Amino acid sequence: MKNEWRFKLLYDGDCPLCQREARFLQRRNHHGRLAFEDITAPDFDSKLYHTTRAELMGVIHGVYPDGRMVKKVAVFREAYRAIGLGWLLAPTGWPGLRRLADLGYEWFARNRIAIGHIFGRKCESGTCGAPPAINFGGIIAAFIAVIILTGGVELWMGRSLFGPDGRFGWWESSIWSSENSQRLADPYSFSHIVHGVLFYAGLWLVARKWPVSYRLLIALVLEAGWEILENSPLIINRYREATISLGYVGDSVLNSLSDVLMMALGFLFACRARPSVTAAAIILMEVGCALWVRDNLTLNIIMLIHPFEAIKHWQMAGAPGG
Numbered sequence: 228m229k230n231e232w233r234f235k236l237l238y239d240g241d242c243p244l245c246q247r248e249a250r251f252l253q254r255r256n257h258h259g260r261l262a263f264e265d266i267t268a269p270d271f272d273s274k275l276y277h278t279t280r281a282e283l284m285g286v287i288h289g290v291y292p293d294g295r296m297v298k299k300v301a302v303f304r305e306a307y308r309a310i311g312l313g314w315l316l317a318p319t320g321w322p323g324l325r326r327l328a329d330l331g332y333e334w335f336a337r338n339r340i341a342i343g344h345i346f347g348r349k350c351e352s353g354t355c356g357a358p359p360a361i362n363f364g365g366i367i368a369a370f371i372a373v374i375i376l377t378g379g380v381e382l383w384m385g386r387s388l389f390g391p392d393g394r395f396g397w398w399e400s401s402i403w404s405s406e407n408s409q410r411l412a413d414p415y416s417f418s419h420i421v422h423g424v425l426f427y428a429g430l431w432l433v434a435r436k437w438p439v440s441y442r443l444l445i446a447l448v449l450e451a452g453w454e455i456l457e458n459s460p461l462i463i464n465r466y467r468e469a470t471i472s473l474g475y476v477g478d479s480v481l482n483s484l485s486d487v488l489m490m491a492l493g494f495l496f497a498c499r500a501r502p503s504v505t506a507a508a509i510i511l512m513e514v515g516c517a518l519w520v521r522d523n524l525t526l527n528i529i530m531l532i533h534p535f536e537a538i539k540h541w542q543m544a545g546a547p548g549g
Contacts, residue, residue, distance in 0.1 A: 423493020
């Protein structure tokens, strides 16, 4: 009988995170276009694919019906395309992003068992792939990959690189200006530094035994996810309706990526500073921004979730001519 599958995923069945991804794909494989083969199965023969088990365990591989093989992030692109979700990972195949995505995956592949331990998912057989070595260069590559992938997604969403006027700028001090959230930095950059401090504190509380590099990567992904959501029509309209950002059109890609970097700076600051110094820094930035521009992270969250007219009235009094 002729094979109906268009792509086969060769996955590590002893890796809990790999199993979870395989199950996710299997649930959405409604048309049978994606096939699966566990490379840890007793009857698996790597010679059928003209490679070795060690090579297959090092990074993920996939195969087409004609025998051609791909590996690393290309495997996920093809697997997701087979189940009709190719658009999700399409940016990882763009020129300039492909190599960075592969570097980020290589870091994950080397550390996937340690990451599984972090989430309480251990390798029962003890033979799950490569040892959990930590590679500093890989961490930097993963950091860069998150930044570039975030920018790529936002550009794909139709966001402007430098804002509506198309001009690069380092700083915009007025939150009432149309250039706010379009330049590299603005008063809200301090809020994103606070994000980083809070992410560090939260991850320390729930996962203090994790390596700092892992916690930083998780914080980056969370911040990048928020930046993408923040620039969606849902949140842009919410800002316009509930906060003082009446003319808000979303961040430029430049400003959005700067926010991610500011978060990373706050995270690293909290990692190095004493808790008392960190707490003082948060108070200084929040109180300082409240006095300076009548807005800060705390007020922003309140007004997004449950707006108070009294707060909005006080904030609007700081507008030019208010």
